[in-house]
Amino acid sequence: MKAIVVGAGIAGLVAARQLGLAGWDVEVLEKSSAPRPDGYMMDFFGPGIDSSERIGLYPRLAAVAYRVEAADYVDAAGRRTSSLDYGQLARLAGGKVLSLLRPDLERAALAALGDVPAGRIHVRYGARVARAWTDDGGASAAVDGSPGKVLTADVLIGADGVHSEVRAHIFGPEQEYLRPLGMRAAAFIVRDPRLNARYRNRFVLTDSVDRMAGLYSLRTDEVAAFLVYRDAAAGRNSGAQSVRERLRREFAGLGGAVDRLLELCPEQPYDDVVAQIVMPDWQKGRCVLVGDACGAVSLLAGQGASLAVAGAALLGDTLGPVASPNGIGVALGQFERCWRPVVEVAQRAGRRAASSFLPASHAQRLLRRWIIRATHVPGINRIVARQVLRRIG
Template sequence: MKTVLISGGGIAGAALALLLRRRGFAPVVVERAPGVRAGGQAVDIRGVALEVMDRMGLLTEARRMRTRMRGMSMLDADGTEVERTTEYALSSGRLDGDDIEILREDLVRLLHTHTHEEVEYVFGDSIVSLEEHEAGVRVGFAHGPARDVDLVVGADGQHSAVRRLAFGPAEDHTHHLGSYLSVFSAENFLDLDNWQVWLRDGDAGFGIMPVRDNRELRIAFGFESAPLDGDHRDTEWLRRLVVDRLSALRWESDRLTKAALEAPDFYCDALAQIRMDRWSHGRVVLLGDAGYCASPFSGQGTSLALVGAYVLADALAGRAAPGDDHRTAFARYESAMRPFVEANQALATENPGGPASEESMTRAKNAITLPHAPR
């Protein structure tokens, strides 16, 4: 049984672990966080990714967990409503469609629930070295003892440690998109009832949506900026940046600032894309944001993670040609995924400052055909 070490216990890593275990592999998931990560914005499962969820047997559960927005309002900088709709939401698209909007933490928890009994999870640790040898890879960790594994998958996000170790510095592959995004939770101080609001004030703006039966808010605040000189893991430095910009808003700045200061799940990062000529090096391969982050501007990061996990698991299982080695499998994975990735990354740059067209989204979310499901 081949051991596949997966760095990252988020959507991409947990989905791959589930799919590999069902195909007879022994996946091990290493996650830097001390447990399953909470917080995060609502994410979307669209197009072909819905079929992946169905093949994993999780589609019905995901539909039960979806958000239930009734519509949205667009506000001016003073908080006055200038537009409203019950047909569409900026966070998810058309409200009468089949696509699913779900909180990131709920999707990660769902995947973990269906994997943790058969998959080894190592929380609170991270990969610090990779040494490939004839029979596999010797992996060094920040805290635990080194391990020898057959393959390594970097599913550890935009700032992937696996990518840095195997492919070089992040700046070689990162393309900044001119903005930063912060996401954090708060009490529902606006009394929103399954209704989201969006506002732009100069070079900053936010979207606010209620979750957890309207008990909480998820606030997504963005601001334009060139790349900032600081540590992306320094949460308090990032929190100060966000608070400074929130305090300059004309509407609800005090309560938004207070929420950002107090939020235990505060997150902020640059909006960027990862673009690479190849996603594998020897026995190491990249998945999801680590290899082809499309940025939240695309609205397709979750779908890319789920579809990528399915295609990679299928390629590694060698169904097309039993006995294929990892090099053949990685090539098959990349050949199938690259057109899909390029179509979805293009969504983020089609309409700077706004969403891509509905027609472009429809094409991109369906721009791949999955391999036949295994028996």
């Protein structure tokens, strides 16, 4: 049996590995010329932990995880206004919260392809799928820049993220499925040994209204930054020449550390709408979507990467044992039936978080401080921390 996987991100690599282990031949097509180095720090907990333990990926993830002691909210003078104890959150999650840099997670999944017998999985970087289609006899994909060359397989797996082109070709245009949550997020990594030394082992988040900047020191002398702001600001600043200019205007006045991040910010960092993908069907003919492509929960749910790993592992479980094309439809249906309820719960959590993630007023900011401080009060700390665990990062 043969599969084409579009996207060598988290979901694509895990799906490819699991199918390869089950004996499938897998062609992975990735539009980036190499594994993407850009990224942000992520909390990884819940289904992704269970699945990665089950499929043997967990030790590779634990080996590259960062130690986070706390998430500190700070004012413009750099003074701490409230602090979340990560140890307590981890204990509530059964000791299992990993803090992972997105590219580290992707590289771990790539390295894990080495568990599959040689020759079964081919990963092609610099191969953007420009067209995809499916019929009862199989599925096909055409790669940009290779006119006339069409790849065919028994199954096509669209693991190409929130702006999936496979979805656009086979299920319909993005606007039918993309649900913006009123914010944008930017992320980038800068090199600054002094900033790095100042904030080791802590997430630092600005305690600000309508926008939030976060940073985390990496093992090198680098700092990972992420910035979340109201979507209206993108329109307001549309005269800006670059994403960097827009971010500099939007995040002015948040203190020296943020000023320094923006001074070092690349001209066109990652910057995208914060959104979910909601679709009535995840499969059509011999094509199935997995990860953000069909069920993005958004960074507000804090579980997208975890669900990408767990969903891809489940797809491997259901599709892997299929030995003839006749069994594919049933397997894909079973995958969607099992996995959709889990994704929908996380999407609801993400939508709920949308109203409180960025305080819209000083009063809301004070309320958030109070809630976070309550995590330190014996008795109510467990209840509050449980709520927070549904949405950290």
